[in-house]
Amino acid sequence: MDIIIKDLCKSYGENTVLDSLNAVIGKGKITCLMGPSGEGKTTLMNILMGIEKADSGAVENMPQNKSAVFQEDRLCESFSAFTNVKIANDSLADDTIISHLEQVGLGDAVYQQVSTLSGGQKRRVALVRALLAEKDILFLDEPFKGLDEDTKKIVTGYLLNNTADTTVVMVTHDIDEASALGADVLYLKDGKITL
Amino acid sequence: MKNKSKIEKTIAVAAALLLWQLASVIIGEEVLLVSPFKVLVRLSELIFEKEFYSAVAFSFIRITFGFVLAVAVGIIFATAAYRWHWAETMLWPYMSVIKATPVASFIILCLIWLNSSSLPVFISFLMALPIIYTNMLAGFKSTDTKLLQMADIFRFSFKKKLVYIYLPNIKPYFISACSVALGLTWKAGIAAEIIGIPDGSMGEMLYNAKLYLATADLFSWTVTIVCVSILFDKLFMKLINTMFKRLEDL
Structure with missing residues (x-):
């Protein structure tokens, strides 16, 4: 089943990071979270992973077995x-x-x-x-960070070969990375999905 | 580099011995300052006496037991304090009092509560406990929470968290705590023996040396205590390092 994100809100003090965010993450697909820095991509990922709690809203059909490449x-x-x-x-x-x-x-x-x-x-x-x-779902927070172009190509191939039918949520700033993986893109801006 | 350091240290020890010899010659009173040569002669006599080994064994067993007990209890207390905040709060007054109270006060109290032969065990335990506890707790608290989050995502068992996250983090804190506590337990343990004078202890030997103004005996026993303490320190640290190395090789 697809993962459904409903009216997710998250603030840090006065700063609203996620503002009634709604989205669907396709089962067995690669979904890229994109957007400018500081727009809540990692926060959304952390909430999906269960590391952080949302102020309100819900995430439905989240699988139990998770795996991740963290920002660090x-x-x-x-x-x-x-x-x-x-x-x-x-x-x-x-x-x-x-x-x-x-x-x-x-x-x-x-x-x-x-x-x-x-x-x-x-x-x-x-x-x-x-x-x-x-794992039933894989989270990747900028997985190619610090890799040179040649290594990035090798790792992209490796990732594609080993994620068939796996639900993947990936944070990236690079549209080329998303394209190379044939990923669905969710674009975050002002705490909402805008694309 | 290591050899150079050893040579430098040997020269420093030789210079200190020479200074000691010169001072004893200048003072010219063996009761006040015996020469290192006389100490060596007296020590070579002592090591052929049965009482020497029984006194070393008496103090070594009790002080070591007190130390090992402090390590075990310190680890248990620190784990509890890290896990439950109320445990840290409840332990805080005891640890603060033990840290601040002069060792002589404990020795006198223990003489009222316990027999003199148990005294070095209890005093060593009391001196080492707050050091082990405080350092271990600091080690636990400094564990990277991001690594713990990673462990939760990958569903690490408690054993895995302990071996792969907590122990490597605690290692420097534990080694440093043991190193400091070891020296202190020997000093406090022997001081307790001198005050409590348990029969057949190294403390009793030191007390008798003072009583009969046998300065050569006093120095010989002091040298023995320093040597046993250093030897135990080295052996214990080797044991700890081997233990951690084995864990890292898992």
Whole structure:
């Protein structure tokens, strides 16, 4: 079933971020949240994930099993890339984890401590972790942040190959990223969906 | 670099010993300041006496037990205080009083409440407890809430949160707390023994040395206490680091 967002409101003091926002997120589709900075994309995503609470309104048909790439990488820095992926899904075979890390160009960094990885490498670890976790919905908050163009292409391909029939909600500023993923776009402006 | 540091430290120790020797020669009164050579001679005699080892064992077991007990209770209390705010509030007066009260007051109180042989256990425990508790609680509180949110999204079990989020964060706080508390427990534990004079303790040996103006004995026992304390510190820290390393390798 599609996820239905009804009259969602959220304010921080005087600042209204979401103003009776209504939207539908298609099941099994990729939906991109776009819009200028500070318009509440991440706030909306956090409410959908259950990290923040809305002041009023409702989100219907939200699946229980969620997975995410956050705005920050949120990795366990003193553990390896392999362990970071493994702890999100214990049932994964070691070979599967290694193969996925290799697919995003992290073959040499599988057992490397995350704190020693570059920003772009960490982002890819976070992405592999999110994609391999058991999930009914995947949240991606600027998943390509810090990646160069070549790596972005590789990661986009990897994302498309591994998100078939998965409901994906992604925050991005880049319309090209949304197009490359064939995503539906919800444009946030003044606390509402305007497109 | 490490070798250079070791050489520098060795030179510093040798210089300190030389200064001590010179001072004892200038003073010329062994009762006031015995020479390091005499201390070495007396120490080499002591280590062949059965009482030496029984005194070291007596104090070591009790002080260590008090310390380990403080670590265990400190961790439990800090976990409870982090989990429930009311627990932190309820523990606050006890921790504040323990931190502020002079150790001598506790020693005298404990002499009324307990027998003298239990004294080092209780005093070591009291000295280490607030340090472990305060540091562990600070460690828990400094845990990145964003990582905890991530753990909730990925449905981490409590064990996973503990191993992968809390323990790495707490590690520096715990190591620092243990390092400070270890030195303090030895100082306070021996001070308690000197006041309580439990039979066969290192504190009793120090007390007797003072009583008979046996300065060489006093220095020998002090050297022994310092060595045992440093040795235990090193062993305990190695144990803690190994434990954390194993957890990180999971």
